[in-house]
Amino acid sequence: MYTYEFSYHKPKSVEEALTLFGEFDAPSFLSGGHTLIPTMKNRLAMPDALIDLRSIPDLQGIRRNGDRIEIGAATTHYETSTSDIVREAIPALAALAGSIADPQVRHVGTMGGSVANNDPSADYPSAVLSLGADVVTNQRVIPADEYFDGLFTTALEEGEIIQHFSFPIPESAGYAKLCSQASRYPVAGSFVSKFGDTVRVGVTGAGSDGVFRWTEAEEALSADFSAGALAGLLPDAEEMITDLNGSGEYRANLVAVVTRTAVEHQGTANVR
Amino acid sequence: MTEVTITVNGDAQTHDVEDRTLLVHFLRDHVGLTGTHVGCDTTQCGACTVHLDGKAVKSCTILAVAVDGAEVRTIEGMAEQGVLSAIQQAFKDHHGLQCGFCTPGMVMAGADMIRRYDGQLDEHTIREELDGNICRCTGYTNIVKALLSAAESHRATAS
Ligand SMILES: Cc1cc2nc3c(=O)[nH]c(=O)nc-3n(C[C@H](O)[C@H](O)[C@H](O)COP(=O)(O)OP(=O)(O)OC[C@H]3O[C@@H](n4cnc5c(N)ncnc54)[C@H](O)[C@@H]3O)c2cc1C
Ligand code: FES
Ligand code: FES
Numbered sequence: 001m002y003t004y005e006f007s008y009h010k011p012k013s014v015e016e017a018l019t020l021f022g023e024f025d026a027p028s029f030l031s032g033g034h035t036l037i038p039t040m041k042n043r044l045a046m047p048d049a050l051i052d053l054r055s056i057p058d059l060q061g062i063r064r065n066g067d068r069i070e071i072g073a074a075t076t077h078y079e080t081s082t083s084d085i086v087r088e089a090i091p092a093l094a095a096l097a098g099s100i101a102d103p104q105v106r107h108v109g110t111m112g113g114s115v116a117n118n119d120p121s122a123d124y125p126s127a128v129l130s131l132g133a134d135v136v137t138n139q140r141v142i143p144a145d146e147y148f149d150g151l152f153t154t155a156l157e158e159g160e161i162i163q164h165f166s167f168p169i170p171e172s173a174g175y176a177k178l179c180s181q182a183s184r185y186p187v188a189g190s191f192v193s194k195f196g197d198t199v200r201v202g203v204t205g206a207g208s209d210g211v212f213r214w215t216e217a218e219e220a221l222s223a224d225f226s227a228g229a230l231a232g233l234l235p236d237a238e239e240m241i242t243d244l245n246g247s248g249e250y251r252a253n254l255v256a257v258v259t260r261t262a263v264e265h266q267g268t269a270n271v272r
Numbered sequence: 273m274t275e276v277t278i279t280v281n282g283d284a285q286t287h288d289v290e291d292r293t294l295l296v297h298f299l300r301d302h303v304g305l306t307g308t309h310v311g312c313d314t315t316q317c318g319a320c321t322v323h324l325d326g327k328a329v330k331s332c333t334i335l336a337v338a339v340d341g342a343e344v345r346t347i348e349g350m351a352e353q354g355v356l357s358a359i360q361q362a363f364k365d366h367h368g369l370q371c372g373f374c375t376p377g378m379v380m381a382g383a384d385m386i387r388r389y390d391g392q393l394d395e396h397t398i399r400e401e402l403d404g405n406i407c408r409c410t411g412y413t414n415i416v417k418a419l420l421s422a423a424e425s426h427r428a429t430a431s
Contacts, residue, residue: 002313008274008291008337030338034315037294037333041313050291052338078327102404103384104318107327108334184403 002041010052014138014161017051021159024049029161031074031113034105058163059112062086067169070136073112073162077101080111092173093127095269096191099177100124101184112162118210120151120241121185123177125211130191130202131173134166141166151210170195176261176270177205178254180245187245188254190214192262197222201259206251208241217259227260276340280305281349291337296320298336299346307347307376311406318405321377321384322346328384330404347376350383358429359383359422368418370409381405382419391426393419 007024011017021027028047030036031054039045053059059074062083069089071080080086081098100106100114100123114124115135128135128144135142138161147155156162170193177189186205193200199221201214220229233256240251261270273288278295280303287302299308299322310332311319320332323345331344350357356364359382369375385393385401393401398419399412407415 002294003292005290005292008335010338033335033338034333037335038313038315050335054338102318103388103401104321104328104330104381104404105315107324107329 003037004043004046006040006047007049008052009049010055012055014056014058014163017053017056017161018138018159020049020051027051029053029116031116032076032109033113034101034109035113035117035119053112053161054110059161064089065166068166069169070164070166071111072164073115074110075112077106077109077111077114078103081106089169090131090167090173091267092175092191092269093131093167096123096127096175099175099269099271111165115147115165116154116156116162118148118152118154119185120207120210121183121187121205123175123186123189123204126189126191126202126204127173127175128165128167128202129211129213130193130200131167131170132193132200133168135162136164136166137162145213148211153210168195172266174262174264174266174268174270176258176265178258178272188251188258190255190259190262192221192259192266194221194225194266199225201262203235203255203259206235206240206255208239208248212239214255214259217256221263225263227263230256230260230263274337274340276336278336278339278341279343281345289336291335293336295322295324295331295334295336295339295344299331299344302336305346305348309373309376311373311377311408316404316406317374318377318381319374321380321405323380323384326387328381345380347379350379357383358425359386359418362418362422362425363415366414366418366421368411368414370407370411374405374407374409377405378402378407378415382415382422386419386423386426389423391423391430393423395420398423 027049030050030052060072077097086094173193177186188206189204191202237248237252240248277286309319311317315333
């Protein structure tokens, strides 16, 4: 037996989940549990009640809605990576989902859990930010630009539930990352989306403040959508993570490399 | 305590468990099937891999209460009437195990990838797909050979 005692609940609606959330001292929502359960094993999180959101219909399914696609928060990485709707509309997003962790983790981990957690090295935040998705909760619609708020921090309030993500469909998009040889989390990953003359670049794994938009690269690419347009551009090394995987200078250079690669490989995910 | 029923290798198993019971402990301690191993506490090693409703998952990071009503297949459910499954036989033939600790997870992850790719696997893909399974004895070369051969027999029987 690993974890300390807690209670488990499986509500069938958002209302029921919220009522349950109000009944405990330190409750936590549960989705795939592939971040939360390991964290509970080592006592870095100690909720007294787990409220499993996966049986709530409002959090399920992948839909095309006009010029957007909507992905339920409880959708697994595997479902996103193999969805015909996602593959057709935003193939780079499907490819990104298929590159997260390993097959077993992809069968269980969910988009809602990953984006709620906002690990600075997680893959999805780069796509959500680059595509300018809306994070739709039980209370409001949060534009991606207002959602991410630093390491493991988001605009979500206590007890707020992500129901789904609404992604605008870009003209094209691409993702590229270099993975840590040990953990396979990105050391730097860049998601580049093109909407007509507007280009948005979301960078994960590298920024000391978590996922960020690399605005200099966006301006250069909006004027000339080619890898060459990025020549000489680097993000500020002072604002990059320094850790076992590399220094701030190394990360800054790597961000430029993966961003060029993402421009050159639109429509897919380039993983090294 | 919560009453949980999980169909394990075809048998409905009903047990009273604490909410914190992990699926791997349900299988090992309540059902008594100890072929599914625990090799880490970080969800990285894959020794605990089983099939949950047909898909490979890490049973050390799933609560038993959360999968009440599900179907699970473990390594004990792979052989039929004392005859090893093709993939187990391939591990035997190619010396795909040394100490054997990782083997149940390797076999379950391997069977899952052969199903998903319908046997269309090359060495590179197998190595990528084994990302979630660690062999402490580092016997990957023969594990990969065993899976290549099992994938080939899958293609032969399918066609
Ligand atoms: C071995 C391993 C390797 C991994 N490698 C990678 C990797 O390379 N890249 C990567 O991006 N990720 C990786 N992950 C993380 C994985 O993708 C997780 O599944 C994911 O980050 C969390 O999703 P979950 O559904 O498991 O969330 P959970 O663990 O269930 O929840 C995480 C947090 O989000 C909250 N939450 C969940 N759903 C909601 C919701 N709908 N609304 C509000 N709050 C919610 C929970 O309360 C909890 O605080 C890895 C995990 C493992 C175990
Ligand atoms: S015991 Fe489950 S991944 Fe190691
Ligand atoms: S055979 Fe010993 S851990 Fe793989």
